[in-house]
Amino acid sequence: MTRSTPDACPGVLRLHQAADGPLARIRVPGGRLTPAQVQALADAARDLGNGNLELTSRGNIQLRQVRDASELAGRLEVAGLLPSDTHERVRNIVASPLSGRVGGWADVHGLADDLDVGLRADPRLAALPGRVLFTLDDGRGDVSTLRGDIGVQAVAADTFALLLAGTDTGLRVTAGEAVEVMLDAARGFLDLRGSGEAGQWRLHEIPGGAERVVEALDRSPASSPLELGATHDIPIGWLDQDDGLVSLGAAVPLGTLPARTAEFLAAIDHPVFVTPWRSVVITDLAEGPAETVVRVLAPMGLIFDAHSPWLRVSACAGRPGCAKSRTDVRADAAAAIESQRVLGMALDPPPAGDDSSTTADGSRSDTPSTTAETVAAEDVRVLGRQHWSGCDRRCGRPTGPVTDVVATAHGYRIEAP
Numbered sequence: 001m002t003r004s005t006p007d008a009c010p011g012v013l014r015l016h017q018a019a020d021g022p023l024a025r026i027r028v029p030g031g032r033l034t035p036a037q038v039q040a041l042a043d044a045a046r047d048l049g050n051g052n053l054e055l056t057s058r059g060n061i062q063l064r065q066v067r068d069a070s071e072l073a074g075r076l077e078v079a080g081l082l083p084s085d086t087h088e089r090v091r092n093i094v095a096s097p098l099s100g101r102v103g104g105w106a107d108v109h110g111l112a113d114d115l116d117v118g119l120r121a122d123p124r125l126a127a128l129p130g131r132v133l134f135t136l137d138d139g140r141g142d143v144s145t146l147r148g149d150i151g152v153q154a155v156a157a158d159t160f161a162l163l164l165a166g167t168d169t170g171l172r173v174t175a176g177e178a179v180e181v182m183l184d185a186a187r188g189f190l191d192l193r194g195s196g197e198a199g200q201w202r203l204h205e206i207p208g209g210a211e212r213v214v215e216a217l218d219r220s221p222a223s224s225p226l227e228l229g230a231t232h233d234i235p236i237g238w239l240d241q242d243d244g245l246v247s248l249g250a251a252v253p254l255g256t257l258p259a260r261t262a263e264f265l266a267a268i269d270h271p272v273f274v275t276p277w278r279s280v281v282i283t284d285l286a287e288g289p290a291e292t293v294v295r296v297l298a299p300m301g302l303i304f305d306a307h308s309p310w311l312r313v314s315a316c317a318g319r320p321g322c323a324k325s326r327t328d329v330r331a332d333a334a335a336a337i338e339s340q341r342v343l344g345m346a347l348d349p350p351p352a353g354d355d356s357s358t359t360a361d362g363s364r365s366d367t368p369s370t371t372a373e374t375v376a377a378e379d380v381r382v383l384g385r386q387h388w389s390g391c392d393r394r395c396g397r398p399t400g401p402v403t404d405v406v407a408t409a410h411g412y413r414i415e416a417p
């Protein structure tokens, strides 16, 4: 597959002209933010944007309706969130958020830092498309399921599987080798992709791309490839760390974090991780302060309950942010949640007042399944994980089994996975 248009992923120095104004995307390699960086982002959203931080499906952050791009770039540079003018859009690195704190074979956050430094050190790698995704999985299988282009997954304390185009190559590397092998794979991808700006954006778009990169690496596969299963175990709520401290996982409804809430996050004065599931993890808390954080932030809208219907729903930008959208899908999705039309699986407690019956397979008798017909927004009732889109592009759709709720000219079309 060869693209007919160049990759136009936004960054801080190249804004996207969205329907509601300029949009900036800020890369957060490994998802880690210091309290000062959270505060800087909150200030920027309030002073220069629309007052919200948007969490993306790659653990990055977007600001909408940016009023002064130059001022924004300057502030982010001071905060350490724009360390490179040339490589800013290629720093798409996702790491297991709980790594080094709760379970996992290895702590991959150091690898995320090293990979970021290595990317920025090679001028040629600035030519990577902004769509290329690096994943660093500590063995729990959470971020590998995002089907990145180039990644590693720990299979033992000092052994990592090399993943290319979302599958295990069978190559095994040590922690000390992992970053250099990933950088070599990125160079191999650049060698293979079509010349010019209209070449392939992702490794899987190149026929035999992963196999050809393995050949170029000149290493022999040593193991049977891992089966990378889908996991939807998002870290939410109270999470006991291995060192006796506590992490708190909090979902951000539809990925929109108000600047005021972000200021409270910064005031906790502990490291925060942005996850690719539109949530945050607040780390290294003692029990007492952790209880206080939940008491303060839950009323502000952060979700600490793993059974909340907000966790089942994602949505694209929709109107007014996207000119292609047929409607305001985020408002429609929020209304569906608030009026208890987002239905849980059989093990979830039914929402209060919901008198629909549950069938043996866990579905509900009044739940729409796949339908070519369209239904009005107020009649959409969908079971389980669902992604609402303003058009058929389905931007931001999560991986794995998800019901699509797609806006059409006459209502919503519901497509079961």
Ligand code: SF4
Pocket: 316, 317, 318, 322, 323, 324, 325, 326, 389, 390, 391, 392, 393, 394, 395
């Ligand atoms: S799915 Fe369509 S409407 Fe939604 S953000 Fe993407 S292009 Fe816009």
